[in-house]
Amino acid sequence: MKNLILKLLVFGSALLFIDYIIMLAVGCTTCLFGFTSSFYDCNFCIIGKLVLLISFLILLLILLPEMKVQFKKYRY
Numbered sequence: 001m002k003n004l005i006l007k008l009l010v011f012g013s014a015l016l017f018i019d020y021i022i023m024l025a026v027g028c029t030t031c032l033f034g035f036t037s038s039f040y041d042c043n044f045c046i047i048g049k050l051v052l053l054i055s056f057l058i059l060l061l062i063l064l065p066e067m068k069v070q071f072k073k074y075r076y
């Protein structure tokens with residue numbers, strides 16, 4: 001169980017940091033190309049939600065083998 005929590009903390013923090021860097025790059029790029037403020041009202045939020053969803057799925061894929069081991073261990 002400790003391994004699962006440790007992996008969750010390490011990989012979760014790393015993925016959130018990567019998400020922050022991606023959204024920072026998207027924001028700076030759109031500002032550089034002169035997008036209007038209406039872009040940040042709708043499209044930027046959709047991009048952010050997609051990035052967070054993809055990172056959550058990646059985190060689940062990373063933790064899935066460890067979770068299977070834990071569920072089999074406590075099942076019997």
